[in-house]
Amino acid sequence: MRWWLDELKEGLTIAFGAIRANKMRSGLTTLGIVIGIVSVTLMGTAIEGLNQAFNRSVAVIGADVLYVQKWPWGGGGNWWEIRNRKDLLIQHAKAIEDDATTVASVSPIMGTMRNVTYGGKLVEGVVVIGTDADFITTTNANVDLGRFLTAMEANGGRPVCVLGSEVAESLFPNEFPVGKVIKVGNHPYRVVGVLEKQGSLLGLESFDNRVYVPINRFFSEFMSRRGGIQIWVRAASLENVDETREEVRGILRKARKVEPGAQDDFAINQQEFLIQTFNTIGGVIAAVGLFITGLSLFVGGIGIMNIMFVSVTERTKEIGIRKAIGAPKRAILMQFLLESAVICLLGGLIGLAIAFPLSLIIDQILPTAMPVSIVVVALLISLLVGVISGFLPAYRASRLDPVDALRYE
Amino acid sequence: MASPVIRLVDITKVYQMGAEEVHALRGVSLSINRNEYVAIMGPSGSGKSTLMNIIGCLDTPTSGLYELNNTNVSEMNDNQLARIRNKEIGFVFQTFNLLARSNVLHNVELPLIYGGVSSADRKKRALEAIEQVGLADRAHHKPNELSGGQRQRVAIARALVTKPSILLADEPTGNLDSKTGEEIMALFDILHRQGNTIILVTHEEDIAAHAHRRVRIKDGHIETDELVKDRKVVTHPTLTSV
Numbered sequence: 001m002r003w004w005l006d007e008l009k010e011g012l013t014i015a016f017g018a019i020r021a022n023k024m025r026s027g028l029t030t031l032g033i034v035i036g037i038v039s040v041t042l043m044g045t046a047i048e049g050l051n052q053a054f055n056r057s058v059a060v061i062g063a064d065v066l067y068v069q070k071w072p073w074g075g076g077g078n079w080w081e082i083r084n085r086k087d088l089l090i091q092h093a094k095a096i097e098d099d100a101t102t103v104a105s106v107s108p109i110m111g112t113m114r115n116v117t118y119g120g121k122l123v124e125g126v127v128v129i130g131t132d133a134d135f136i137t138t139t140n141a142n143v144d145l146g147r148f149l150t151a152m153e154a155n156g157g158r159p160v161c162v163l164g165s166e167v168a169e170s171l172f173p174n175e176f177p178v179g180k181v182i183k184v185g186n187h188p189y190r191v192v193g194v195l196e197k198q199g200s201l202l203g204l205e206s207f208d209n210r211v212y213v214p215i216n217r218f219f220s221e222f223m224s225r226r227g228g229i230q231i232w233v234r235a236a237s238l239e240n241v242d243e244t245r246e247e248v249r250g251i252l253r254k255a256r257k258v259e260p261g262a263q264d265d266f267a268i269n270q271q272e273f274l275i276q277t278f279n280t281i282g283g284v285i286a287a288v289g290l291f292i293t294g295l296s297l298f299v300g301g302i303g304i305m306n307i308m309f310v311s312v313t314e315r316t317k318e319i320g321i322r323k324a325i326g327a328p329k330r331a332i333l334m335q336f337l338l339e340s341a342v343i344c345l346l347g348g349l350i351g352l353a354i355a356f357p358l359s360l361i362i363d364q365i366l367p368t369a370m371p372v373s374i375v376v377v378a379l380l381i382s383l384l385v386g387v388i389s390g391f392l393p394a395y396r397a398s399r400l401d402p403v404d405a406l407r408y409e
Numbered sequence: 410m411a412s413p414v415i416r417l418v419d420i421t422k423v424y425q426m427g428a429e430e431v432h433a434l435r436g437v438s439l440s441i442n443r444n445e446y447v448a449i450m451g452p453s454g455s456g457k458s459t460l461m462n463i464i465g466c467l468d469t470p471t472s473g474l475y476e477l478n479n480t481n482v483s484e485m486n487d488n489q490l491a492r493i494r495n496k497e498i499g500f501v502f503q504t505f506n507l508l509a510r511s512n513v514l515h516n517v518e519l520p521l522i523y524g525g526v527s528s529a530d531r532k533k534r535a536l537e538a539i540e541q542v543g544l545a546d547r548a549h550h551k552p553n554e555l556s557g558g559q560r561q562r563v564a565i566a567r568a569l570v571t572k573p574s575i576l577l578a579d580e581p582t583g584n585l586d587s588k589t590g591e592e593i594m595a596l597f598d599i600l601h602r603q604g605n606t607i608i609l610v611t612h613e614e615d616i617a618a619h620a621h622r623r624v625r626i627k628d629g630h631i632e633t634d635e636l637v638k639d640r641k642v643v644t645h646p647t648l649t650s651v
Contacts, residue, residue, distance in 0.1 A: 320506075323494075324465075324500050325494065328491045330488075406502070406506070
């Protein structure tokens, strides 16, 4: 291994010597790689930020919660068939609650949008959700102030409500909300509790801009007819969520009298579907983004190749001397590969040094740190670009005929 | 006489220049023994450069046999030839051919780097060779800080450092004034006395007169091959102690 290390050292010495000797040229060539690495790492950071933002918000949905609805998430299916499905009803939720063995809790859900007022304050477009007392266990939400709806309030349809944190903040900036009576739409409700902040899904739908009321009262005050609910089901354990889904599916098919062999006339949605959909979309965004930014790196690589050809031609005589005194092809090849790899690696390091402060700007929009993996990948890529774009010139150099090379002036 | 270091048998070399074939060597046979001092002479276009390139393993013959130390090198590939050049041949060129960006020590070390010699050993041997040519105090100078004669001595140190079988000098005084040229030739005389085999390629009778044997090439043939009668021996005052 001795010769190998010595040749490597010799190659590095020559590489740095050559770069020092042509500072302007090396600098300009490196610039191409710098720009490429900056754009690729920033794109990588932005994609990472997007993923993190999604993962954070999708956690609100809960991996072990099944969302039984008419409409499947992520689309698909026959629109007309889905539209004409029979509504999901309270008794279907009841059936799951009574028969399922792998279920932790079940909540019927119904939602609409109303303005909410207290005193002179108005919050527009609040999502009013009618549900039961189990909602708090089904969604694993936490109560910040007061308590959630009791079973008695929920079943009896009492005029009480629980506020999402955003609504509570807007209506009661300086007051203790519990015990106060607010108006949801035109109907008075007494506040019994406030939930902890939950966040939002991709910054679009806030889970905190909500008011929870007993579902029985919801039907009478916000809906003209019964029906069209969703059923949220928490599985007894996260590992067996698939088993739970099959059980719920069986119970619902029976309760809704779906013929054997016929398709389900309902959809059981899961966080997983959202993740799948997101991964598809996110994957496309990442691929397109990295491809476009990768192009700039490619152009940088061409610049390196070009300059390496010039470097080989300029040093033909030197190559001849080295060959005459016994440098094997391998040593010449390595010398020039090292030179381009060093240029690119320097470019990569400078690029990272520039990209890092810029990534702090991305951090303002999509909270994320530049991942270590991107730093490593960026350095590997710049090394790879160096080796690939240096290979052809280096190969040509290694193949030069010593007699011709020595004669070259 | 001992077995020859170099044995050339019926060497030919044909170049393709466009549509035309150029016969640079038309059957050259030559044997050179250990510790011989041979001058190869000839006008330009005679084939003497081609012959030197083949002897120096920079090029391979079109046909014929070339044995260097009883090893057939006429059919070796590029990497094997590189190894032979590294181990067996020390080149001294007319234009010195030093690496301009490297200092004297590194220039002399270079063949040992490619020869895979460990760095401590390398430095020791390089400094020895530099001392042998009388440049010990210039080891850390760059070539452009040296005179022409000093540069050529660095080149000779580089050629000697691997302890090659032959020293192959191509017009070693061609870029030097006559006084410095004489100094260099004196150095070759000493190296010869120390047991080195030297092959000198030149077109100057004066320089060739330092050798023991004179081979004249013309039109790709050996024209004459004779011992030098009026041998010229010069010893330079500063080098006699070496």
